[in-house]
Amino acid sequence: MRDATASKSPETLDAVALVDGMARRARAAGRKLAQLPAEAKTAGLMAAAAAIRAATPAILEANAIDLERGRKLGLTPALLDRLALDAGRIEGIAQAVETVAALPDPVNTVAAEWTRPNGMVIQRVRVPIGVIGIIYESRPNVTADAGALCLRSGNAVILRGGSEALNSSRAIHAAFVAGIETAGLPADAVQLVPVADRSVVGALLAAQDLIDVIVPRGGKSLVARVQAEARVPVLAHLDGNNHTYVDGAADPDKAVAIVKNAKMRRTGICGASETVLVDRKAAALLPRLVTTLIEAGCEVRGDETVQAVDARVKPAIAADWDTEYLDAIVAMKMVDGVDEAIAHVERHGSHHTDAIVTEDPIAAEKFLNGVDSAIVMVNASTQFADGGEFGFGAEIGISTGRLHARGPVGAEQLTTMKYLVRGTGQIRP
Incomplete structure (x- = not known):
């Protein structure tokens, strides 16, 4: 297998154009996804889990390339452990996707309902956020976890994994997308940035009219850069001291x-x-x-x-x-x-x-x-401190902020609220 970390140079890569195209396709796919019944998303996730299992040899081959490169780069034992996959860990990734598939669909659930004195009925319901950008480092399992959680919550997602795990992430992503396509879900709902070029991160952070929220998952330096440069709202995951x-x-x-x-x-x-x-x-x-x-x-x-x-x-x-x-x-x-x-x-x-x-x-x-x-x-x-252990199936990080979501970020935390108001002809005096 070819080492996918060999990417285009900044002189040949138009990061803004790459992100623009991915985000517009994600927006279109997200609109389709938001209209699908829960059963269709469940079927897609189950198919993705099966495809990941079937792709175990290819994923292990890709992971071996990443590990070899990581050792040459001098990654610490802890980072190599985060990066390493074996048959058991791949099975765990597939099981995590199945667990997300079994979760109640948060989309269109009614969080509250009340009737005003004038007879208007108001509901507060959960809806997808839209297009989510997730920037993460050396854990290839995040590719499947994040894809599954975003799909379950009706969101399209653009994944930007770390260069140290790019081959592994590409193999997992390929299997995931092949699975959801067999179930009739749009492939563009779960996209992976195909190159390791750091300029893409800057383009994602600046795509304020195309991406609705950025979720960084990684070390302090990554989160600091995201918070400093982002023109898109950020759901922050800080270090775990x-x-x-x-x-x-x-x-x-x-x-x-x-x-x-x-x-x-x-x-x-x-x-x-x-x-x-x-x-x-x-x-x-x-x-x-x-x-x-x-x-x-x-x-x-x-x-x-x-x-x-x-x-x-x-x-x-x-x-x-x-x-x-x-x-x-x-x-x-x-x-x-x-x-x-x-x-x-x-x-x-x-x-x-x-x-x-x-x-x-x-x-x-x-x-x-x-x-x-x-x-x-x-x-x-x-x-x-893990979304899976909390019963969320998986998570895309532990939010340490105080707005929107705090703690493990699962499918429910990847939704926002919308108010539905049903009247019978009321006008405001």
């Missing part, structure tokens, strides 16, 4: 298991905990927490109290409290109770996902109400 706080009333076994899982299950995902805060009342548990993490292959960077319990702990510096490592590294700090833990999260967190481990319901409620993050958990691993 997440915390797990072990309260003085924590169950020791539960705390150790949750902390280990939250950090080490998959270190390269946005739901991984990057800082562990430990109540001084739980100081006796500190050596066990540190040992468990180090023996699991995690580097621990701690304050003076944490350093004192194990010579293998490295000194934490100020930057550690603000760092999303996406690697087998964790910062650990002692705090004086839940109030100081909340203050630390507010000062250093990214408002993504934070958790408390405690058997004290008062402390739990204080943490739930005091932490201003998109997801706040009690006695559960932060790695559950």
Whole structure:
């Protein structure tokens, strides 16, 4: 298979024309999609899942090219893990598409209905946003997840994946589109930018009359660029500088298991905990927490109290409290109770996902109400910060903003509202 990352140079690529053509085709396809019954979209998604399964050999071949190139470029183990596919992960991608297919169709659902004193009946209903642009980095599964969620919610989508996963994304996209076409859905409803040229990102961000919303999914530098340059509304997904706080009333076994899982299950995902805060009342548990993490292959960077319990702990510096490592590294700090833990999260967190481990319901409620993050958990691993785990089938990111959607962005969050007013001849005096 040819390496698709070899793309046109800025001198030969007209990025504005490319995006203009894709967006206009997407708009036309979106109008058709918005009129389809839920059953037609369900059939298309099921066909897409079957096509992805059937294309497993081709997807693995494409992924091997991306992995080889990634190693040559010096990608970190965490980034390579995000990029890597095997038969099991491809099956997971197909299953995620099927799960989205099984979700209730949010389009045209009535969120509220009321009758005014003059007899007018008003409904607030969910409708597609329109054309969505999604810019993402090294996870090829996003190609299918985003395509499925946008299709389920009646939106057309333009996908711009990262260059490190372009071959994999193209193979998945080809299978996805082949599947929906067999079910009679428009192929242009799910388009993938065919080149890795960065100028296309700028063209997408400037396409304010053609694209209705941009969703960035990736690292801080990508999101920062999108927010700085976009002339299109942005549904932002910021970094996951997440915390797990072990309260003085924590169950020791539960705390150790949750902390280990939250950090080490998959270190390269946005739901991984990057800082562990430990109540001084739980100081006796500190050596066990540190040992468990180090023996699991995690580097621990701690304050003076944490350093004192194990010579293998490295000194934490100020930057550690603000760092999303996406690697087998964790910062650990002692705090004086839940109030100081909340203050630390507010000062250093990214408002993504934070958790408390405690058997004290008062402390739990204080943490739930005091932490201003998109997801706040009690006695559960932060790695559950995932649309699939929330029952959304999949997600295109965790929104850390406060407008429109917050938390996992699934099919329902990709709709907007429309008011339908039915009268019997009323005029306004």
